[in-house]
Structures are given as structure tokens and as C-alpha cells.
Amino acid sequence: MKKLLAEFFGTYWLVFGGCGSALFAAGYVTPTGVHLGIGFLGVALAFGLTVLTMAYAVGHISGGHFNPAVSFGLWASGRFSAKDLLPYIVAQCVGAIAAAGSLFYIWSGKTGNVIDNTSAGAFASNGFGKFSPDGYSMISCFTAEFLLTMFFLLVILGATDKFANGKFAGIAIGLALTLIHLISIPITNTSVNPARSLSQALFTQGEPLGQVWLFWVAPILGAIVGGLIYKNLLQKTDND
Template identity: 70%
Template sequence: MKKLFAEFFGTFWLVFGGCGSAIFAAGIPNLGIGFAGVALAFGLTVLTMAYAVGSISGGHFNPAVSVGLAVGGRFPMKDLIPYIVSQCLGAMLAATALYMISLGHADFAIDNTKPGAFAANGYGALSPNGYALASAFLAEFILTAFFLIIILGATAPTSNGKFAGLAIGLGLTLIHLISIPITNTSVNPARSTSQAIMAGGEYVNQLWLFWTAPILGAIAGALIYTYLISKRETAQ
């Protein structure tokens, strides 16, 4: 249960900190943190929780990461569903908290016809810069694959584990710097689910992509690392 609670709170912090920065701090005139600030916020949430609770649960905070680690032999398949449920519940509670805070602003309203509504992910008309479905899918697939390669490499027995959280957090920051204009960056189905449900409308209909592409990308990244990269390391 401690592992599940760690995943719950870690995912809560990721959504509350990352999506919260997008909702509250990104667009303030002359003072807003912009895309770069939101990207850094997401990276910092994972970095801080990796060191805070990573030793308890492994610090996944992401269903795609859990799937990738299971495929890569770093995580037992029997624990996969409980982890994913805990992550999604943590994300939903964070989205609810963000919504309740937002209600305190007189002008608050969610326009789910516009890109980035309540920090949700989208493609086509809901992409921040108008990227089509195929572009969104490919970006989410590739970026999640590399995220898994970073995670597996940084946490390998031959790596310096003290710096794993830093590498993973910076990796997620880079991923957001690349893809916020494309999809508002998912690479995390729990994060996408919580915000899509709160935003509603077409965001819910597009949610399938933000489960399918990250999970397939995570599987690909795990297979690439396990059968190409790590074997090469052993051979040397």
C-alpha cells in the first residue's frame, strides 16, 4: 500500500505542479512563465518526487512508464494495474484541486473549443499550434520512447543512481520544450485523462491518442533499451 500511496501522491504533485503552472502562471502578461516555465515545472515535479518517494515506489507517476518498465523487466506485471489506478486517481484529485482553486477567480471559465483548455492535450483544432493527428501521434510516440530510454539508462545498475532523478527530470523538461506547441505534451496518460475530463468536450474524444501513443512509445523504448543498448553495454 505504501507503494501505491507514493504513486498516488507523486502523480498528484506532477499534475498539480505541471498543469497548475500552465493554468495559473503561464499566461500572465509581462510576468508569465510561458512554455519554458511550464516545461521546467513538469521536470521539477518529477525530479522532486523521484527523490521524495522514488525509493518507495520506484517513482513512475505515469502509466506509460509503468508499462515500459514492466516490458523492460524492471517492474512486476502483477503490480501494473494497481499502479495505473493509483496514478489516475492521483491525477484526478490534482485536477479537481486545480479546478476548485480556479473557481476563486471571477473570470474563470473553461472554453473547451480552444487549444490548451485547462492544460488539456489535443491535436488538430485543439493542438496549441494546429498540428494534425499524425504529427501528434508521432511526437508522443517518439518522446515517450526516449523518456523510457532515459529512465532505464539512468536507473541501470551500472549508472550512478544518485543522479537518476536529475536526468529523468531534465529529460521530461526537454520533452515539454519540444512538444508543448504540438500537443501541449502528454507522454503520460494519467495526466491527459485528468485534464481531459475536467475540460470536457472534444478533449475527451481525443483522449485515446494520449493513451495509445505514449504506451506504444514506452514499449518501443523499453525494447530498444533492453535488446539494443543494454546488451551493447554488457558486451563492452
């Protein structure tokens, strides 16, 4: 139960901090017209910092997945038990949805804040085609999510390998997620995390919810391929 609670709180913090920065701070303009928003760079850093901080806070309890795709990738690499997949994914999704609910409650407290589910990035949702921030096709978005999640798993597995310096694993993983967002916010609004995508889409509804399948399939497939690559091609053994 402690492991599942750690995954709940870790995923909650990821969605609350990352999506919250996009909703409240990315494009902030003061009443006098001064632009103080944090932009893409700030949002990318926010996502990375959520993972970095929770990796050190609760990673020693649950392994610090906070992401169904990561759980699948660790399973594919042989580092995670299949029997724990479903409980972890449920805890992650519940944590993400709870965070999205908290964000919606705060966000709706400002007059005029209404979710426009006909526009890209509404309520920090992910999407492709018309719902891609810069209009990228479904194939382009699928490829980006697949490749970025695959490399995310390579970083996670390498940084947490028994031969690596584990003290710095959280930093490497957090910076990797920051880099991933710097690359792909204009493409898909960045997912690489099915729970994060589902939580925002549930509140956005409309086509963003209809497109959420891609942000489950592509990251999970990418994570599994990343896990298999690391296990079979890169993982060092005691005999190497």
C-alpha cells in the first residue's frame, strides 16, 4: 500500500506541477500588460522538477515511476514484476486525475476561465492534427511520443543501473524529462505519460479525449522498446 500511495502522490505532483505551470504561469500577463510568463522553458523545467523532487522524496518507496509507460518499460527490462503493473497504473491514473481535479477547481475560480475543447492545448491537453499546438500530423505525433519515451526509458534504466552512481539518478531523469518537453511541447504539448494525458483529457472532453488513445499507445510501445533495448543491448553484466 505504501508503494501505491507513493505512486499516487508522485503522479499527483507531476500533473499538478507540470500542467499547473502550463495553465497558470506559461503565458501570464500582469494587469498592466507586463509579460511575466515562464513560457515553454519554464513549463519544461516544471515537469522536470516535479519528477526530480519526487524521485528523491518517494522514489525509495515505490521506485518512482509516476507514469504507466515507465512501469511498462521497467517490466520489459526485467526490473518490475508483471503482477504489480495494474496496481501501479491504477494508482498513477488516480493520482493524475485527482491533480487535474485540483487544477480545475483552482482554475475555474477566475471569471472567464472556460475550457475551449475546440482548440489545441486546452486545459494542458495533448493532441495531434488540429489539436497539436503547431499542427503536426498523427504520424508525426505518434513518432515523437514513441521515440521520446523510448529514450526516456534508456535514461531511467541507465541512471538507476547498479553500476551507475544512483545518487544522481533523480537529477538525470528530471533533466531528461525537461529536455523531452523542450523538444515536443509544440508537437503534442508533450505527454510521454498516459496518466498525465488521460487526466487532462477527462476534464477537456471533446476531441482531445477522443485522441487520448495515441498518448497511451505510443508512450507504452516506446517504453517497452526502450526497456528491451537496454536489457538486451546496453545492460552491463558482472562479466563485462
